[in-house]
Amino acid sequence: MRVTVLGGSGFVGRHLVATLAVAGHGPIRVLSRSPERVFGDARRSLAVAFEAVEALSSIGKLSRDDVVAARDRADRGEAFLRESVEVIEGDARDWGAVREAVSGVDAVVHAVGIIRETEGRSYGDTNVGTTQSLIDAMKDVGTSRLIYMGILGASDDPEMPYGRSRWQAESAVTESGLDWTVVKPSLVLGVSDAVSRRTVKLLRTGPIALLPFPDGGRTKLQPMYVSDLAAALTLCVTEPERAGQTYEIGGPEHIALVDIARAFAAELGIKRVYSLPMPRFVLQFGAALMGRVLKDPPITAAELSQLREDNVTALDSVEQAFGFAPRRFFDYVSYVRNVVP
Ligand SMILES: NC(=O)c1ccc[n+]([C@@H]2O[C@H](COP(=O)([O-])OP(=O)(O)OC[C@H]3O[C@@H](n4cnc5c(N)ncnc54)[C@H](OP(=O)(O)O)[C@@H]3O)[C@@H](O)[C@H]2O)c1
Numbered sequence: 001m002r003v004t005v006l007g008g009s010g011f012v013g014r015h016l017v018a019t020l021a022v023a024g025h026g027p028i029r030v031l032s033r034s035p036e037r038v039f040g041d042a043r044r045s046l047a048v049a050f051e052a053v054e055a056l057s058s059i060g061k062l063s064r065d066d067v068v069a070a071r072d073r074a075d076r077g078e079a080f081l082r083e084s085v086e087v088i089e090g091d092a093r094d095w096g097a098v099r100e101a102v103s104g105v106d107a108v109v110h111a112v113g114i115i116r117e118t119e120g121r122s123y124g125d126t127n128v129g130t131t132q133s134l135i136d137a138m139k140d141v142g143t144s145r146l147i148y149m150g151i152l153g154a155s156d157d158p159e160m161p162y163g164r165s166r167w168q169a170e171s172a173v174t175e176s177g178l179d180w181t182v183v184k185p186s187l188v189l190g191v192s193d194a195v196s197r198r199t200v201k202l203l204r205t206g207p208i209a210l211l212p213f214p215d216g217g218r219t220k221l222q223p224m225y226v227s228d229l230a231a232a233l234t235l236c237v238t239e240p241e242r243a244g245q246t247y248e249i250g251g252p253e254h255i256a257l258v259d260i261a262r263a264f265a266a267e268l269g270i271k272r273v274y275s276l277p278m279p280r281f282v283l284q285f286g287a288a289l290m291g292r293v294l295k296d297p298p299i300t301a302a303e304l305s306q307l308r309e310d311n312v313t314a315l316d317s318v319e320q321a322f323g324f325a326p327r328r329f330f331d332y333v334s335y336v337r338n339v340v341p
Pocket of ligand 1: 006007008009010011012031032033034091093112113126150151184186189194
């Protein structure tokens with residue numbers, strides 16, 4: 001089948017592209033402003049893709065022969081990925097580029113999104129605007145199948161600007177009249193995700209690691225490994241009967257933010273880790289200040305506002321929706337040793 005992935009150079013998108021290719025669902029088209037990032041760390045993306053293939057084979061979606069073929073493809077490395085992926089260089093805010101990217105394909109995955117606003121890119125133009133222009137472009141060229149990467153915790157709350165932009169985008173998708181599927185995970189982890197990178201950076205800042213989390217970091221998340229998300233998205237792409245479904249998903253545990261950071265520290269051999277419980281308003285102020293002076297602050301005010309409530313759903317959400325058992329956090333957390341802060 002022919003698939004377009006918007007955001008195929010990002011953390012989720014890169015692993016999905018590799019998984020689709022390794023599972024034999026190419027050719028894949030990607031719209032990206034940074035084409036070379038699509039093939040960055042190809043060996044690792046292909047290894048993760050093969051783990052996703054194994055999850056799909058565990059539920060009978062791929063045969064033993066398919067798995068052998070997938071292994072051969074993954075072993076060919078970056079050259080295989082380059083053969084399987086056509087990259088259109090362009091901005092998802094450019095309607096013409098999006099129109100070109102989505103014409104003549106069977107399905108489109110929208111994995112573009114920003115959690116931080118920077119000069120020249122806002123929640124409005126990126127999270128909401130790219131979704132609306134994608135919908136318009138798909139209608140214009142007659143492509144109807146859309147898989148939208150949403151977030152668990154999107155809501156119409158004006159005090160959560162990021163979550164609100166994601167709610168607006170998700171609403172545009174579900175009201176679009178297209179054959180949509182929405183996938184809304186909690187935290188997704190893997191070697192190149194932004195949360196792991198910033199947490200490792202925080203842990204390695206000095207001789208003592210201080211964790212200045214709101215309310216002591218007790219907010220619970222439901223992390224899932226990126227190979228499991230890639231497997232779930234692959235099922236959405238290949239099974240059109242999933243149209244009209246919204247999947248709120250997460251891994252098989254609810255874990256407090258501070259315990260995720262402590263598990264990272266244990267993996268990295270960092271022993272002196274202290275939680276620094278801070279009142280939310282102090283952190284909110286500090287985050288706003290850091291946002292002005294630091295290029296890559298550990299957390300922003302908008303991210304903090306997302307951590308006001310637990311970000312969790314049913315513990316068996318992946319099994320219920322997709323039929324396979326996602327990996328347990330403590331079985332894959334060693335990946336963090338390979339994170340480059
Ligand atoms: N990671 C998680 O824990 C997690 C959890 C739940 C949901 N999600 C959702 O999954 C999606 C992808 O997240 P991610 O973690 O992969 O983020 P990411 O690594 O930051 O990737 C974001 C992608 O969006 C692209 N993008 C942003 N603005 C663009 C524009 N104007 N034109 C073209 N491409 C643009 C980036 O491409 P460039 O290379 O061109 O910048 C990149 O490919 C997002 O919607 C996110 O909210 C992620």
